[in-house]
Amino acid sequence: MDIILFNNYENGDDMIKCPNCTGEMKYDPELQKVKCEFCATAFTIEELKEKIKNKIVASDVEDVDNLNEYSFDNSTATTAETYEGKSYKCTQCGATLMTFDDTAVTFCSYCGSQAMLEDKLLKQTNPDYVIPFKKTREECIEAYKRKINSFKFVPKYMKEDVTLEKFRGIYMPYCINNLKKKGQIRNEGEKYSHRRGDYIYYNKYAIKSDVDVAYEGISFDLSSKFYDCYSMSIPYNFKEAVKFDPAYLTGYYADTLDVEKHVYQDVAKEIATPDATKRLRKDNMFRKYGCNLPTISNFDNDFKIGMFPTYFLGVRSKDNQSMHYAIVNGQTGEVAMDLPIDFKKYILVSLIVGLIIFLVLNRFLILKPEYVSIFSVVTAFICLRISSGQFKKIAIKTEHTDDKGIANAKKKSTLKQDSFIKEKKKKKGNFKYTYKLWIAILLPIIAYFTHFAEDMVYYGAAFISLALVLWSFKDLVKEHNLLASNKLPQLEKRGGDLSE
Amino acid sequence: MNKKLFFVLFIIFTISLTSLAIANEEEVSYEVIIQDDADLLTDSEEAKLKEDMIPLTEYGNIVFLSTNNNSQNQHDYAHDYYYPKYGEQSGSVFLVDMENRYIYIYSDGKNLEKIPSSKADIITDNVYRYASNGNWYGCASHAYEQIYKLLGGSIKKSSSGNNNYSLSSILGFLSGDASEIPMPMKYISNALIALVLGFLTTFIYVLKHSKLKMPTSEEILNNCNIKFQVQNTSAELAGERRVYSPVSESSGYSGHGSGGHSAGHSSHSAGHSSHSSGGGGGHRF
Structure with a gap:
C-alpha cells in the first residue's frame, strides 16, 4: 500500500496529520523534521512514514473514516508520481502559488497584488529531489537586515516591519542537469616532427581515452516569474538534495514550473566543458601529443526536477510602478536583492x-x-x-x-x-x-x-x-x-x- | 707645543670664519629695481611704485620689469635678467611682457618658497584686469601688495586687535593658508571639484555594492557531485601536415641583421648648465 501523506482535500483537509494527535504537521528547518503544531512531536520524514504505515496496518480496515485521517481518499488519491495542493492564482500577473496547509494566499509575491483567487486542487508531477529549508524565516529576515544595513542608501520602506512580514518561504522548481559521459572520447593533437627543405612537418595524432564522467546538479530555475538574475546569484548546494517527499513542502508555498527543462542545457554544458578540459589536461598524454585543449563533447543530459527553498519578498516601489525583489536562499542564507537608492x-x-x-x-x-x-x-x-x-x-x-x-x-x-x-x-x-x-x-x-x-x-x-x-x-x-x-x-x- | 698652537689657531680661524659669514649675512641688503623698457609708467608712477616696493626688500630683491621685445618664454626672460645680477639671492620680479601681452611673477631664493608657481598664478589672476585696462601702476602695485602679504605670511589683525574672521580668512585657515590673498576662484572651483568627486565616488561605491554577485563556474561546480575518471589514454598517428617555411626566412639565425653596438655619437646637453632654481606664474591680459 502506498503511503500517502496528504489527507482528503474534499473534506477540506489537505494537511499532514500527526500520527499521535491528528494535529497539523509542518516542516521545521531548525530540527530538519516534521513537527506537530499541536503536540510538538517531531519526526523525520522516514519516521513519519513508518508511523503512518504502522497506524494504518494496526487500524481497523473497515474504519474508513479513521483511515482517511492519514491517507488520501481513493477517489482523489495521488499516485506515487504526483503531489497536490491548493493553488492560488494572481488575477493580475497570472502567477500561481501552491499551499499545502490551511494557509490562504492573500497577496502575490511577484506583483504585490492582493487579488489572489483560490483555484482548483493542483496536481503536480513529483520532482526527483528537494533541498529542504535549512534557514528559518527569522534567520532569513536577519540575513536580509544585515544586507540592507551594510548598504546605507536603501529607502526606508525597504526596512519597514510591514515589508519584512511579506517574506514567504517558497519552493522553486529547478531543473537539475546531470551531464554524463561514459565510454571512449577522441581528441586530436599535433606535434612538430621534422624539417625537410623548405617544409616543416607536423604529426597528427588521434588521442583516445576511456572516460566515466558525471556532473550532477547544475541547476537552473524553471519558473519564469523567478528571474535568472536572482536565481543565478544564490546557487544551491546540490550535494544536500534529498529524494523528494511532499512532507518537506508542508508549511511552505511552492511555485509551479512553466519553463521547459531543456532550456538551460547549453548553459550547463558551457559550465562543465571548461572544467572537463582542465581535468583532462592533468593527463600528461594529451600534452605529450600536442593536444592542449582536450574536450569532452556530446555530454548526455539526464534532466531531473528539484524543489529548492527560497524566501521571497516582493516590494512595490514608492510610485507603485515597479517591484523590488529580495530573495534569500533557504539553504545557505545568501541574499540576492535589488538595492534602490534613497x-x-x-x-x-x-x-x-x-x-x-x-x-x-x-x-x-x-x-x-x-x-x-x-x-x-x-x-x-x-x-x-x-x-x-x-x-x-x-x-x-x-x-x-x-x-x-x-x-x-x-x-x-x-x-x-x-x-x-x-x-x-x-x-x-x-x-x-x-x-x-x-x-x-x-x-x-x-x-x-x-x-x-x-x-x-x-x-x-x-x-x-x-x-x-x-x-x-x-x-x-x-x-x-x-x-x-x-x-x-x-x-x-x-x-x-x-x-x- | 705645536699641536696646542695649531689647535688654538684652528679655533680662532673657525670663529672668525663663522662671524664673517654671519656678518656677511647681516650685511646683505636687498634692492629695488624698476626697469621699464616698455615705458609703461610715468615718472610719478615710478616714484610711487618704488615706495610701494621698498617694504618688500625686507625679504629680498624686488624688480619691476617691462619689455616690448621678448622672444623667450616669460620665465626665461625674467630668469635671464635676475640671475646674472643676484644669483640665488632671495627676490621677486614682476614682468610685463608687452610683446606677448603677458604678466609674470618670477621668484627665487627664500621668496620662491613663499611664492611658488601656484601662488604666483593666483596673484596674476587677481591683477590681470588692471593690465587689460592699461593701468600698469595699479597692476604692479596690487601685485606687490599681494606678494608682500604672502611673504609676511600672517593674518592681519583688525584695528581693535581682534582676529578678523572674514570668509576668506576662515577658508584660508581651513586650507592651512594663512595669507589673505583673495582666492575666490580657487575656493569655488575646489568646492565644485570636491562636490563632483564626492558624488562620483559615492555613486561608484553604490554601483559596486548594489551589484548582484554572480557565482563563477567553479563555485557552481563546487555545489555539484562530480565524478571524473580518465583511463587508458593512448595516441596513434593519424596523419601528417606540412607547412611551407623557407629556411632563408626562418628566424633561426638571429645573428645577422642590424645588430651591433650603438657607436653613434652620444650627445650630451652641452649647453650652458643653467641655474635651475626660480619659478613663477603668469597670466595673459
Missing part, C-alpha cells in the same frame, strides 16, 4: 565626502581655469559612460533578453511577445537623461576655442559644466533605481493592470 541619503553622504575632499584639496590644489574645464569634461565623460552602461543593462533587464526561462515561457504563453520598449523610444529616453552631460562636455570645449583672455569665460564655462555634471547625478540615481527594480509582471500579461 536620493536624499545619497546627497547627504556625497556632501560629507565632498566636504572632506574640499578640505584636502584646499591644502594643495590651485587649478588654472583650463584645468578645471578639463576636469569637468573628464568627469562628464565618466558619467556619460556610466549612464550608457546603465541604460544597456536597463534595456536587457526590461526585455529579459538574458533570461532564457522567460524567453521560453513567452513562446508558449500569453506573455506579450512585442518589445516592451521600442528602439526609438529607448534612444530618446537615453538622450533625455544624458543631454546635460553633452552640454557639460561641449561648453568648456567651446570656451577653450574662443581664446578669450578673460578668465571668467573659462571659469564660467567650467563652473556651468561642473554644475551640470552634479545635476546629472540625479539622473544617474534614477537610472540606478530603474535598474534596481522590475516592471510589474502584469505588464507582460495581456489584460494585466497596475492595480494592487
Whole structure:
C-alpha cells in the first residue's frame, strides 16, 4: 500500500496529520523534521512514514473514516508520481502559488497584488529531489537586515516591519542537469616532427581515452516569474538534495514550473566543458601529443526536477510602478536583492565626502581655469559612460533578453511577445537623461576655442559644466533605481493592470 | 707645543670664519629695481611704485620689469635678467611682457618658497584686469601688495586687535593658508571639484555594492557531485601536415641583421648648465 501523506482535500483537509494527535504537521528547518503544531512531536520524514504505515496496518480496515485521517481518499488519491495542493492564482500577473496547509494566499509575491483567487486542487508531477529549508524565516529576515544595513542608501520602506512580514518561504522548481559521459572520447593533437627543405612537418595524432564522467546538479530555475538574475546569484548546494517527499513542502508555498527543462542545457554544458578540459589536461598524454585543449563533447543530459527553498519578498516601489525583489536562499542564507537608492541619503553622504575632499584639496590644489574645464569634461565623460552602461543593462533587464526561462515561457504563453520598449523610444529616453552631460562636455570645449583672455569665460564655462555634471547625478540615481527594480509582471500579461 | 698652537689657531680661524659669514649675512641688503623698457609708467608712477616696493626688500630683491621685445618664454626672460645680477639671492620680479601681452611673477631664493608657481598664478589672476585696462601702476602695485602679504605670511589683525574672521580668512585657515590673498576662484572651483568627486565616488561605491554577485563556474561546480575518471589514454598517428617555411626566412639565425653596438655619437646637453632654481606664474591680459 502506498503511503500517502496528504489527507482528503474534499473534506477540506489537505494537511499532514500527526500520527499521535491528528494535529497539523509542518516542516521545521531548525530540527530538519516534521513537527506537530499541536503536540510538538517531531519526526523525520522516514519516521513519519513508518508511523503512518504502522497506524494504518494496526487500524481497523473497515474504519474508513479513521483511515482517511492519514491517507488520501481513493477517489482523489495521488499516485506515487504526483503531489497536490491548493493553488492560488494572481488575477493580475497570472502567477500561481501552491499551499499545502490551511494557509490562504492573500497577496502575490511577484506583483504585490492582493487579488489572489483560490483555484482548483493542483496536481503536480513529483520532482526527483528537494533541498529542504535549512534557514528559518527569522534567520532569513536577519540575513536580509544585515544586507540592507551594510548598504546605507536603501529607502526606508525597504526596512519597514510591514515589508519584512511579506517574506514567504517558497519552493522553486529547478531543473537539475546531470551531464554524463561514459565510454571512449577522441581528441586530436599535433606535434612538430621534422624539417625537410623548405617544409616543416607536423604529426597528427588521434588521442583516445576511456572516460566515466558525471556532473550532477547544475541547476537552473524553471519558473519564469523567478528571474535568472536572482536565481543565478544564490546557487544551491546540490550535494544536500534529498529524494523528494511532499512532507518537506508542508508549511511552505511552492511555485509551479512553466519553463521547459531543456532550456538551460547549453548553459550547463558551457559550465562543465571548461572544467572537463582542465581535468583532462592533468593527463600528461594529451600534452605529450600536442593536444592542449582536450574536450569532452556530446555530454548526455539526464534532466531531473528539484524543489529548492527560497524566501521571497516582493516590494512595490514608492510610485507603485515597479517591484523590488529580495530573495534569500533557504539553504545557505545568501541574499540576492535589488538595492534602490534613497536620493536624499545619497546627497547627504556625497556632501560629507565632498566636504572632506574640499578640505584636502584646499591644502594643495590651485587649478588654472583650463584645468578645471578639463576636469569637468573628464568627469562628464565618466558619467556619460556610466549612464550608457546603465541604460544597456536597463534595456536587457526590461526585455529579459538574458533570461532564457522567460524567453521560453513567452513562446508558449500569453506573455506579450512585442518589445516592451521600442528602439526609438529607448534612444530618446537615453538622450533625455544624458543631454546635460553633452552640454557639460561641449561648453568648456567651446570656451577653450574662443581664446578669450578673460578668465571668467573659462571659469564660467567650467563652473556651468561642473554644475551640470552634479545635476546629472540625479539622473544617474534614477537610472540606478530603474535598474534596481522590475516592471510589474502584469505588464507582460495581456489584460494585466497596475492595480494592487 | 705645536699641536696646542695649531689647535688654538684652528679655533680662532673657525670663529672668525663663522662671524664673517654671519656678518656677511647681516650685511646683505636687498634692492629695488624698476626697469621699464616698455615705458609703461610715468615718472610719478615710478616714484610711487618704488615706495610701494621698498617694504618688500625686507625679504629680498624686488624688480619691476617691462619689455616690448621678448622672444623667450616669460620665465626665461625674467630668469635671464635676475640671475646674472643676484644669483640665488632671495627676490621677486614682476614682468610685463608687452610683446606677448603677458604678466609674470618670477621668484627665487627664500621668496620662491613663499611664492611658488601656484601662488604666483593666483596673484596674476587677481591683477590681470588692471593690465587689460592699461593701468600698469595699479597692476604692479596690487601685485606687490599681494606678494608682500604672502611673504609676511600672517593674518592681519583688525584695528581693535581682534582676529578678523572674514570668509576668506576662515577658508584660508581651513586650507592651512594663512595669507589673505583673495582666492575666490580657487575656493569655488575646489568646492565644485570636491562636490563632483564626492558624488562620483559615492555613486561608484553604490554601483559596486548594489551589484548582484554572480557565482563563477567553479563555485557552481563546487555545489555539484562530480565524478571524473580518465583511463587508458593512448595516441596513434593519424596523419601528417606540412607547412611551407623557407629556411632563408626562418628566424633561426638571429645573428645577422642590424645588430651591433650603438657607436653613434652620444650627445650630451652641452649647453650652458643653467641655474635651475626660480619659478613663477603668469597670466595673459
